[in-house]
Amino acid sequence: MKQNIIALSIATFLCILITGGYSVTLYRDVQKQLPEWKESVREALVEALQIEVRKRGNIPVDVITVNSTEVQTLEEKVPDSVTLTSKYGRKTYQIPREKFANSLIKERRKRILLSVLLEKHPVSVDTLNRNWDSLLLAKKIVADTYIRYSITDLQEYTTTTYSRKYRQNLQADSLTPCYMGFRCEAEVTGFVLYRWWQMIDGWQWGLLVLPWIGLCIFMFAYRRIVPFFKEEFKEKEVVIHEKETIIEKEVHVTDVRAKTIDIYRFEDGTSFDPVKRILRRGDKEKKVAPQITILLKLFLLSENLCLKEDEIYKEMWKGGGAPTQLSSLILRLRNTLKEISDITVIYDGNKTYQLKKAHSIEKNDDYSKEVSTRQPSVTESNKA
Template sequence: MKRSRLIFFWGGIVACILITSIYVYSLCCSYPERVAEWNVQAEETFVKALELEVQKRGNIVVPFVAGVNSPEMKTLKSPYRSFVTLTSRYGTHDYEIPRVKFDNSLIKDTEKRMLLSYVLEEHPLNADTLNTSWNSLLIRKSIKANTGIRLSTIDLLKQTSVVCSPDSIKILEGDSLLSRYLGFRCEVEATGFVSYSWWQALEVWPPIIILLLLWLCFFLLFSYYKQITLFLRRKFVKKETVVNIQEKTIVVERKMHLEEVVEQTGLYELADGTILDSRKGLLINEEKTRQVQPQTIILLKLFLCAKDYRLTAEEINKKLWEGKGSSSQIHAAIHRLREALKDASFLIVEKEDKYYCLKMPHSIEKNSTEA
């Protein structure tokens, strides 16, 4: 492998690995930030979904008497009390309300909490319905999450019953996002669970596609490195044609094309970048060196010096055998030249009418013309 191609290969590999590493590192760093941002919005939407479920029960009529003889005047909001006393069919009992439950109560007004206890006893919350409502609110905010709901209720005998939304066992195994409490005794606990898939949170498919395209482009460039460099050289590079005439050197600067032959101390540069060393009998390209027989070198130089690189069988016979060669000898010489070029160059020898022509393959000529 030629040094320039080797440098291109390892330079491209290092560049692609570096870009991929930076991309992956940035995604890993952004994941905690994205999750924290989504958690904040998930908490807001959970509370909103819970409020919507409670509002659905707002028109239920509840008989309420504050005193024995007459209604009792109530303030809009009652202060926190660690114990509340409630008389029921099970007698009169004191119920403890932890401060954390009161602070996270959906409704803090004493009277409304009492009403809500009655409403939720007659019309309890549905975990599946609440979870569906929460999911719909998250989707509106373009948040892709897996959610679950657990409803825990403590009855008047202080026994706890638990109901969970369907298909949420794996989510419920983790830590809860938050809990909200409802009722006079804060006896109903609604807990929301949420988890995120890393590929959903990071939206990794667009970056992955970009990285795959990057690597694909690199390997395509490397695979067609020789053709690309040949095209660029033919398109932009200017070469010096050196011709020896009567021991004087004439230097002509022109754009390199198929008709151009570079001769200097027995070296010829063919149109595809292959070097012919006529003195050492070598064809040299980017990847390997091919030893060529002296007669094949003479024949190749005849083509290079001929007009339009075309020779008849008679011209070849005259130059190589002084007109005494046979058709089989001519065919053998052409065959050896073709084999030498096939291993070391893009140039080919084709038969057109009565001429043998040294030329570039049609596919390369077409690509160069279209470009």
């Protein structure tokens, strides 16, 4: 039992070690792919915005009045500010460099048109989020996303709208914002929470659980197959010992000094062939295990069919053995005889066992004690 626990503990430790090492490898691979995923996710968001802009491409704009003190040149420089005259008067609006650098459209005239179109036909944040998710799935990126959409009006008040998934993904990472309009007044920020475990290939998950499958197979083999082979080798050793001690003679239970032949015959009509290891009574036959064969022959060759415990230990285990082994062996012999014969093994209370016909057994106190106190030891030995 202790060896089983040690073997199981070592195997479990190895499984944990292998699984932990491979999990770390998978995590590092995911970390290496994160920059690529982020770039793909941002490209998908820009593409979703471009789809929204193209929807407004054929909408006509009547009149746009833009008053600017800037000097127009062939090569347009990056604007630091723009000046507009509106119903709120003439006002200059600053454009930070980072906003213009991340502007969806940089051409001056198109940015002016886009401002008007976004005012008359605002962007649906939920539709934009759905388009973004569809593009991510096409890139085989599984993630939870939501969008924050902010508009700054001419009086520089900002209104912010979130997509419906906002409250479900508060821990998501934000991407670099994307800006639209003449003043870069429309800011679109994407938030993403990667489901990296869903992007791992099936064979990688298979490698992750493979050690545990191996552990289950090992446990089955160790508990079933290994004891089986041990028993087989043990039986073969006993057979060799048996061949060295075979004595051919015919004997009745009441007379062990009968003539010598190769068959033993009991008084109840049962015959025993030690070479073929067969008990036979009428049409019934019973194959006898090698170790039981040796013990039965020891009884038949002994005086008055009696054996002391020390004699059994000496012949069966060369002086070794344990009480549980003896009890188990006697019980196996009794069960073997019981299936085909009226002969059984009794205990006389003085460390002596005897072959005797079942109906002639006197149920004295010593024999009752043997049955009640020794049989549990056999059961315990079998479990072990």
